[in-house]
Amino acid sequence: MTDEAEQVIAELIQTPAFRSAAATLEREHSRTIEEIVRLTETAAPPFQEAARGKLWLDLARANGLQELEMDAVGNVTGLRRGTGNGPLLCVAAHLDTVFPPGTAVTVRREGTKLFAPGVGDDTRSLAVLLAWMRALDAAAIRTRADILFVADVGEEGLGDLRGMRHLFQEGRYTDRIAAFITVDSPNMEQIVTGGVGSKRYRIQFTGPGGHSYGAFGLVNPLYAMADLTGRLGRFDVPVSPKTTFSASVTGGGTSINAIPNSVWTEYDLRSESAQELDRLEQRFLALVDTAVAAENAVRSTRNGPVSARAVKIGDRPAGRTPETHVLVRYAQAALAAHGFTARLGYSSTDANLPMSLGIPAIKIGSGGTGGRGHSLEEWIDVEPEASVRGMTAGLATVLAVAGLA
Amino acid sequence: MTDEAEQVIAELIQTPAFRSAAATLEREHSRTIEEIVRLTETAAPPFQEAARGKLWLDLARANGLQELEMDAVGNVTGLRRGTGNGPLLCVAAHLDTVFPPGTAVTVRREGTKLFAPGVGDDTRSLAVLLAWMRALDAAAIRTRADILFVADVGEEGLGDLRGMRHLFQEGRYTDRIAAFITVDSPNMEQIVTGGVGSKRYRIQFTGPGGHSYGAFGLVNPLYAMADLTGRLGRFDVPVSPKTTFSASVTGGGTSINAIPNSVWTEYDLRSESAQELDRLEQRFLALVDTAVAAENAVRSTRNGPVSARAVKIGDRPAGRTPETHVLVRYAQAALAAHGFTARLGYSSTDANLPMSLGIPAIKIGSGGTGGRGHSLEEWIDVEPEASVRGMTAGLATVLAVAGLA
Numbered sequence: 001m002t003d004e005a006e007q008v009i010a011e012l013i014q015t016p017a018f019r020s021a022a023a024t025l026e027r028e029h030s031r032t033i034e035e036i037v038r039l040t041e042t043a044a045p046p047f048q049e050a051a052r053g054k055l056w057l058d059l060a061r062a063n064g065l066q067e068l069e070m071d072a073v074g075n076v077t078g079l080r081r082g083t084g085n086g087p088l089l090c091v092a093a094h095l096d097t098v099f100p101p102g103t104a105v106t107v108r109r110e111g112t113k114l115f116a117p118g119v120g121d122d123t124r125s126l127a128v129l130l131a132w133m134r135a136l137d138a139a140a141i142r143t144r145a146d147i148l149f150v151a152d153v154g155e156e157g158l159g160d161l162r163g164m165r166h167l168f169q170e171g172r173y174t175d176r177i178a179a180f181i182t183v184d185s186p187n188m189e190q191i192v193t194g195g196v197g198s199k200r201y202r203i204q205f206t207g208p209g210g211h212s213y214g215a216f217g218l219v220n221p222l223y224a225m226a227d228l229t230g231r232l233g234r235f236d237v238p239v240s241p242k243t244t245f246s247a248s249v250t251g252g253g254t255s256i257n258a259i260p261n262s263v264w265t266e267y268d269l270r271s272e273s274a275q276e277l278d279r280l281e282q283r284f285l286a287l288v289d290t291a292v293a294a295e296n297a298v299r300s301t302r303n304g305p306v307s308a309r310a311v312k313i314g315d316r317p318a319g320r321t322p323e324t325h326v327l328v329r330y331a332q333a334a335l336a337a338h339g340f341t342a343r344l345g346y347s348s349t350d351a352n353l354p355m356s357l358g359i360p361a362i363k364i365g366s367g368g369t370g371g372r373g374h375s376l377e378e379w380i381d382v383e384p385e386a387s388v389r390g391m392t393a394g395l396a397t398v399l400a401v402a403g404l405a
Numbered sequence: 406m407t408d409e410a411e412q413v414i415a416e417l418i419q420t421p422a423f424r425s426a427a428a429t430l431e432r433e434h435s436r437t438i439e440e441i442v443r444l445t446e447t448a449a450p451p452f453q454e455a456a457r458g459k460l461w462l463d464l465a466r467a468n469g470l471q472e473l474e475m476d477a478v479g480n481v482t483g484l485r486r487g488t489g490n491g492p493l494l495c496v497a498a499h500l501d502t503v504f505p506p507g508t509a510v511t512v513r514r515e516g517t518k519l520f521a522p523g524v525g526d527d528t529r530s531l532a533v534l535l536a537w538m539r540a541l542d543a544a545a546i547r548t549r550a551d552i553l554f555v556a557d558v559g560e561e562g563l564g565d566l567r568g569m570r571h572l573f574q575e576g577r578y579t580d581r582i583a584a585f586i587t588v589d590s591p592n593m594e595q596i597v598t599g600g601v602g603s604k605r606y607r608i609q610f611t612g613p614g615g616h617s618y619g620a621f622g623l624v625n626p627l628y629a630m631a632d633l634t635g636r637l638g639r640f641d642v643p644v645s646p647k648t649t650f651s652a653s654v655t656g657g658g659t660s661i662n663a664i665p666n667s668v669w670t671e672y673d674l675r676s677e678s679a680q681e682l683d684r685l686e687q688r689f690l691a692l693v694d695t696a697v698a699a700e701n702a703v704r705s706t707r708n709g710p711v712s713a714r715a716v717k718i719g720d721r722p723a724g725r726t727p728e729t730h731v732l733v734r735y736a737q738a739a740l741a742a743h744g745f746t747a748r749l750g751y752s753s754t755d756a757n758l759p760m761s762l763g764i765p766a767i768k769i770g771s772g773g774t775g776g777r778g779h780s781l782e783e784w785i786d787v788e789p790e791a792s793v794r795g796m797t798a799g800l801a802t803v804l805a806v807a808g809l810a
Contacts, residue, residue, distance in 0.1 A: 158661065220652060247628065248617060253653050
């Protein structure tokens, strides 16, 4: 039995136009590799994506993309106009890496493997978008929908999806994007249809401080913080919808012989379910007060109490695209037609934001293989067969959604 | 009723020689102030006391002190030989301050007040030692005992009394010092006869780490650390002998979206009693294992367990000098004769080390008043009457112990 999506994909990939586009991807694969290297070696630390954004803009312009601009937050957008009879489809990859300024980003090659921080997450995808532009033009393909290509900022960590927030809530294309595909990391084996939501807090505990011996008995913010962390560690959370917590980064105090004035910990709360996430957040914030009150009850507040300030440092909305949605079905069919068995799953990506707004959105892979993302040993394999096959499956998804004119 | 110590002091301070020495302290008070300023403005951060040590050595040489040298750890020692019929008395002040390199150390004057980091703790005392040398020479005083003047290193924080350890355990004067007086900070109101002992630990917790969401359920070293800190916070310790603990400085983790690989906290344990301190240390170290085992029991160790390493970063022995010892009695009598009401007490000073070895040792003040030690607003008041009166009382103590020939 063949469903409608499989039918659409089967017909699409047999058209001479698509065959021509796929052939371009294969023929120009070494150029794609060169662009992966150039983009990777242009560092893009969190909040410092401008140099890579400018490079991608120049490369996209050389590929004939129109209406190119860098928006107020640093996203680079460019429009490939269709016949005007379809919706606006946005195809994105993110510019930023998790690596701080000064990280060595020179690409090391071993056979068909490329090693460098950020090479797979998500730099390869930026080059794949460029390859798709060339393939579409070489095959003279016109789509019904306009395709908005975006190289966006702020996907990683404390970037907190600020590129997506601007694009969907404040920018030129707000309210115009009808479907969203983000291409993120090589892995073709998963189509992300659910966005794991996260709330991130930095809890700053302060107290009067004092000499560790002379002022012994005064409240100590480190005990309040330990109490909070310990209580969080004992939380029960549902396995499904998957809901998690982590005490991740901590610091504070100035001297071994002083009760600290100030200490802090950063906590990460996540869930597949917006409702569970809200519940977890409320329980957590209530515990902050509990931990502070407990410390002020057991030690002296004669020089002042311990207090806590909760600063929200991340808020990534949860959301999902129905698994029956045509966007999901096209992606599944396109991947299957190219030999991939893709499961549907949850992750935390740029797609969270449109999902949370009810805009159909998925994440697909950029092709090839890779590993050790977010580590200095990150790598991708650009062995041509698997690399091009993945890119071709992705392009088929984009074209099925955008529609051949 | 007058006891023997009061008798000795009463006779001593009426001798023409002592009166002449005291007159010199008064006459040269402005020179002492100049030397306080010069020494204060020669920074002496922990482990970087050499510049100030060299300056003190030069000033002591200009005052005629003999056998001057800087030893292997940076202590500056010089001998004022007596007639050879008495014990070797060591009179010390410490070179180091708590302030890191780069701290502004220019002295600001307001009336008779001098403001600068370290000016009172313990730089004033270094200048007082120099003033005593001059006063003794101007009065042509010979003592029965040899007096070893020492400007020592490593008194503060992580310096961990390394100057004293070298002096008493490895250096040229090991086994020769029969009595020890450290002059530390202006306050004349307390004679320290008991050394608060301390044990300091940095506990490093490590684990497998992992993605905060993807690897949720793995052991997290931050929970083990919070457990240890929380358990320490609930310790019962005796009020007398005073015994204390503090969780003081903490840090670790790298990213909000990662279960940390490694976190650490520094803990400070103290007691007036060596026995109580040992007991506290053993309880604490046992809890490290308890906390690690608890974390490994409640979360998954499939990628490896949490473990902890305890690094001892400070070990200051406790000890005391009997309150009836002649060293204490002379100091009490000398201070009383100069209008001071000094109580006996515990503190943590260079005197801890000789006390722990059974060598009679006390801490006295350097004269004048002061405040805000260990802060950037540290100050002393060099108003001449109180300043000289304190210095004179200290010199009487030294001379009573060393004995007029």
